[in-house]
Amino acid sequence: MALKILLVNPAIYDFAAYDFWLKPYGMLSIAGYLRNKAEFQMFDYLDREDDFYKTHKTRSDKYNKGRFFSQPTANPEPLKNITRKFSRYGLPRGLFVEYLKNNDSTEFVMIQTTMTYWYLGVKEAIDDLREYWPATKIILGGNYATLCYEHALKTGADLIVKGVDLRPLWDYLKIVPDLDQPGLWEIYKNLKVGVLKLTDGCPFKCSYCSVPKVYNGFKQRSMKRSISELEMLVKLQVSDIAFYDDSLLYKFDEISGPFLDEIIKRQIKVNLHSPNALNARFITADVADRMVRAGFKTFYLGFESKSVKWQKQTGGKVFSYELAQAVEHLKNAGVDAKNITAYQIVGHPKSDLQELEDSIRYVNSLGIKTMLADFSPIPTTPDSQLCSKLVNMDEPLMHNKTAFPIISLGFEKVDELKQLAKGLNRNIK
Template sequence: MKPVKPKFVLINPWVYDFAALNLWSRPLGLLRTAEYLSQFDVDLHFIDCTDERRTARRFGTGKYSRQIIVKPDVLRGIPRNYARYGIPLDLFEKQFRACIPCDLILISSIMTYWYPGVQKVVEIAKRLSPGVPVVLGGIYATLFYQHAVENAGADYVFNGQVRNDPPERLKAVIERFGCRLNRKGPARPYYKLGLYRSYPFAPVQTSMGCPYRCSYCASSILNEGFLQRDPSLIVREIRELCHTGVRDFAFYDDALLVNADAHLKRMLKSIISSKMSVRFHCPNGIHARFIDDEMASLMKQAGFTTLRLSLETVDEDRQMKTGGKVTSEALQKAVGYLKKYGFRKENIGIYVMYGLPGQSFREVQESVNFVKGLGVRINLTEYSPLPETDCWNELKNKGIISESLDPLLTNNSVFSLLFSGYGPGRIEGLKLDVKHYNSQA
């Protein structure tokens, strides 16, 4: 075994993409890993390659710095600049050198098609700290496990999530590399570990998983079951962060409004009574069917500022086929409740998806027109295929994709361009139309 107090370096890689904005993005899985490890007598070092906002925007969001780089061969035909988003390479190397010698390197992975960022981190880590084991985890590592094993360069690929899996599993992985974990006390929240210099915003996750199984979504694959945390613990977490100066909070839940009477409504009533001055944001689409008069009122009083509601399509058959979580009528009612309590167009965005298997361009246009009629913002989102989902299996059965599909081609802007059949001109025209509509008061 290695020294009694091992040193671990936790790294969140760069974003490699055609475009990227920091819309309340934090590597929550890696932060939870740090929380778990904090109960042991270990020396934790943390590097987030995306922890740099070139231009600050409202509510803690911002633009990443970027460096245009050579596109991978499989993306050469895409007529857009490809870039690395985040801190400069030399700054990462400087930060990493300050962490060595170390005993183990743990790397996260988020979007499946950002894996070149993982490869770059592994390459640098192995060059600067040869012989030190590298463990890779996260969404890419779980959904494209075999690809990660063969291409990421890590010594071990952790398939699953630390919070969902038996805690001893990660401990066993770490100890197989000769690092002894001696427990010293209870785990500490990530925001008490000094991982970031500042918190322009903070992520909040009140639940893990989702009771729905939408045909395009991998939540049920990444998370076993649906588990909601104790509302009082979440309120305490928000209060503690608020006392440190954080005002903007982003919910990372996949099903924030489920079981609302016993969960979110209780939280919001407590937050309102405590008179905390905070703003809440929902970058993930929330379920319109659970927004009633009371929920809309509580959201407004508690400080909800950015709401994203899931619609995807107005086609009734596809609504049922993709999971049955929303109807156009339910969405219309939800928007009505929200407007009643003062939410405006700038606060409410509706996700409209295009490029789903078998989805016509006319269907997408009809969905856009429906949302325009509600007088709220439209958030166009391109379909991105994820392994083991129903949509993935449908595409595979039709011979459109194969199991060996390079994850780079699952990039939402790339996949829709290559496989939707709409043509780039129609897609760009639709985007311009939506941009013009959203800019209007």
């Protein structure tokens, strides 16, 4: 009899959470490698297409982003001085307990972890699993498991998969994976949003980012597998696909360019998005044109600051004139300015060099939207050294992206910057 595995995507405990095309892609990919070799069930607390939402409607925008069901809860002790509303986001805990009571236990449970400071949701799921399915072996993987390995050991999971080397997992399960298989998307009863990832890693080394350490370089994924994943998502009739690549446009002519051409050639009609931020440096007129023809609808560009000093000190991934050029190319390709957004980090430990107000105004002067991306200090990054002067980096809750900018800049400054960005964005039609 095939091995039975339950996949769990935990609830989120945070000051804010929004479904920005969030899917547990790492876990779905792993389950896909084991397609036909194990029997899967899934409990995704963050699935907004779950039947629960039929009676607890939350608003979605036209590209299927939207709010999660949420319940207010007390701030955890380390965040008690951050006087903002704290909530639990996702399907109610009782539904998972009911699920565990009404179903036979599986041999294994895999839990996807995402942000390091979301571990309370992971802990909640593990506590319930231990109570109702005590014999089940629990496996953790993902960002929290990788970046806070020592802390994750304390959750009581049986196996923690650190990083991207999956060999310990295959040994533990005693299954040989089929790495050509796409993610296990068919496990969802209703699916509107899918995810693709054509590459791993990034050629840059920004001082605030964990990607260089986790992936150690840049690598293309199998094109054959990416195409079969695309075919699968199209067959499942998703309307939106988000690319989870960290550097989608690097080596465009070899990787994402041919992939987008395939979408154009097959006349696939799906909305494409880039929540992880595109590098403006790589957006030429040709790249913009092919992205638009393939179906890209929203364009999120990583910018962070207009200060050359700050840009150089943090890795020099993009300079201001490159952002301006990219915006020009996108507009010429027919992109509506209100669908172009440049992210800027707020709360970075070198904020004094960042010229944030000027940076916000600069983005606005290009006629596009600005989005302040709250800075989260990430263990293992060069900047985490600086951050440890402000917070205890061994407590993952202190990596919280709402809390850190407030600790670093103060409530008033953060509010002032957000009001400035909000006000200027109103002019972008």
